[in-house]
Amino acid sequence: MGRSLHIRWLAIAVLVVAASVLLSGLLGVVLPAFGIFPVLGRTEPSLLFLKSALSVPGVWRAMLLSLGTGLLSTALACVATLLLLAALTRHARFNRLLEFAAPLLAVPHAAAAFGIAFVIAPSGWAVRLFANLAGFDRPPDVVILNDPFGLSLVLGLAAKEIPFLLLMAVTALSQTRPAQSARIFSSLGYDHVTGWLKVIAPQVYHRIRLPIFAVLCFSVSVVDVALILGPSTPPTLSVLITRFMSAPDLSERLVGSALAVIQFGVLLIAFLAWLSLERLSSLFLKKWINSGRRHGAQRLVNAAVIFVFGLMSVLAVGIVSLVVWSFAGFWSFPDLWPDQLTAKNWTRFGPEALAVLGPTLAVATVSSAVSYGLALLLLNGAQKFLGFIYLALLLPQVVFLPGIANLMLAMDIGASFWAVVSVHILFVLPYMVLALYGPFNGIDPRYRSIALGLGVHPFRVFLTVTLPMLLGPSLAALAIGFAVSVAQYLPTLLIGAGRVVTITTEAVALASGGDRRVIGLYGLVQTLAAVLPFGVAIILPAVIWRNRKGMQNG
């Protein structure tokens, strides 16, 4: 009893620290939004900047775009994931799917977006193929990328979210006893996909709701993908915010902060919209579930499989194009292949890219290891208050990170490795908790009760019963945490002040130059950095549980 009380207080202490850091960052947005910005001599609160934010040209359309693309891509990814699982789970080796999902998940968003862009652009690989057959040498002047409705952005986001949700769903699936359910609904005469969708899908959805919310947050406020694939006249709200936050006239930052507060409102609307969508579709689906129809979902599922397969192919071909670009000399339209392949890009940029891998991996290892410990502590001690840590995923980084940077400066914490690690934890921890929440709570409490009944110390029960049962989800969580840390750009730049350099800070800086050779090369090295732990996460459980049949499905 005493021990669990300690754990509780410790967990609450962690939450308080995390929440106060985040809240101080939040103040760093809210105060300027209401006109308080001492460095420019503004100390009087005013609504002026909120008003001018609302009269920024295109701001309403930007809000709609953020809302629409965020909701649409999340819904698409979510539905596609569930339908895909319905189709694939009957195959005995469907877990191997993850071996394909993992690398796609590990590709950094920006690199994936560049890859997709090169496949679908009017001067991209697909059109080149056609141009060679039809014999034209100028790409058609049509809008595909950056289309005004954000459709290519929606597809790009969905392509990256599906592998993530798939991983989450497979982890959740193992807690729903799918095999038993399948036996029952089959014996009642349901075909596999219909039975799966009616019985198992709702349980899986329920368990991956938090990751879905994270995806929704991310999609509504994403910057890099929106810059590459999204519309630009006007862009989405988050891109608009970064424009204002990087304007040379410092007072524009007040408008930028006001826009960030508006962004927060957009996010809330997105949540409400999602909750209503849930309500609506549950009404509709209940009717379908209760209708007693045993067949009929097959066609929909087939369509979903084709869609996901197509989308993943575009993503995979896009990644292949990055490889080719990293070895390319001059490469013009409509050539399918570069004029010459050269190692020049690798000899010119490779050593530098590999040199920053060291610090990148170090930051990612430490921050995901610490976050893992903290996540377990929070899950054991403070489940009721977990909401606080998701704050970090709710706001656009560009606006509340300066606030955190200020706090660290005020506390005289220099731009060091540890400063960067501690801020990475702020972003890694929520994803970690997301990944572990379902599996942790899905463990049958009877295992623990039995062990406790046998007189084993609670801490030892945790170490010898709970933790081993969490091996698969733990490794998946660590891999995700690692990838999240590798991908952090602004936290590394702002807190590290450029003194802690990672592959991502380098890659983003170089990407602003638009040279596909460098983008390809850095994208590959970035992917490698993030993909390694996924490999470990997939292989280890299989090795460790090779003679434990009950543990082999996740």
Next chain:
Amino acid sequence: MKKLAIALSLCMPAFAQAQTDPSDWAEVLESAKGQTVYWNAWGGSTTTNDFIAWVGKRVEEDFGVTLEHVKLTDTADAVTRVISEKEAGKDTGGAIDLIWINGANFASMKEAGLLYGPFAEQLPNWAFVDTNGKTVQTDFTVPTDGYESPWAMAQVVFMYDTADISEPLTSMDAIRVWAEANPGRFTFPQPPDFLGTTFLKQALVSLTDDPQRLAEPVSDADYDTVTEPLWAYIETLTPNLWRGGEVYPQTGPAQLQLIADNEIDLAISFSPGEATAAIANGQLPDTVRTSVLDGGTLGNASFVAIPYNSSATEGAMVVANFLLSSEAQLRAQDPAILGYGTVLDMDALSEPDRAAFDALELGIATLTPSELGAVLPEPHPSWMTRIAEDWTARYGAN
């Protein structure tokens, strides 16, 4: 707000005194030894990155100064950092020692008292700088007052693909007429991008009857009259732009990719040597050449400035001074490496140095200094901000 800025800038000498006096160069060199200078500079150009890495190697060899290039996507990130440090009261030991800066960012930082100085005109190599012929003491009409030191000259040129355009287009009107005949083959980076706004400024300067007016700050009284020709021009040009003006490239270098993809045939550049270097790197077809406009094109200087709270002020000055050496300037001007214009006065150089500059090969797509023609001064920075905003309201938010 203005008052506060003035008050802040009055505080500046107090900070400057705490560091080595720039005119005591021996002392500067002594203190610089062993320092690490964090140079925050845009990292989007691979050729510039290579050049900065070379500078790092050289200052390490000669002066024992370690140079770290902090690669930014946007100079504003560095400005934000210095603001944050100032807000937090971190007036010494700041994270940034040197910033590649010019124009509006400089004006903002100088006004808010965020820069160290004056130091630039006390640097030993300042003696070789061409202060008469080049705009190295004003930055977009704002006096530098020694708070930033120049290191490269830039001038607007147009890159065009001779495979599609046989004769250079030498006036804004020629560009418009050509675009009408070849719709979808020209575009510019989307304002407020620096280079995109430069295109608007170039059009304004070329089309207005009274370029002198642009040296003064913008005013509501005559803004509409002055910019009327610009908007009339853009109005007829836009429908014939790439993607019908619905999509724009987001940065200058993104245009190179568009030319290589044969999406466009004409693009603006702020570096006369960029095309040559890009051809050498396989980023542009070797059929690309550059041209300027008959009435001259805009030019300005790139500078480096030192934040007021730099932790390696002396090392930063050593780097700024090295950038002004004929060795560094020669390398920067070499089109195979960078192709930036020099800030030095050829007449002030020693005979062998001058000969080395004369011996530089221009490169396949670079114009000679005489072909580059007249350099027009930048308008006051307020014009840049205003027309970028105006453009966004008219074309950037449909």
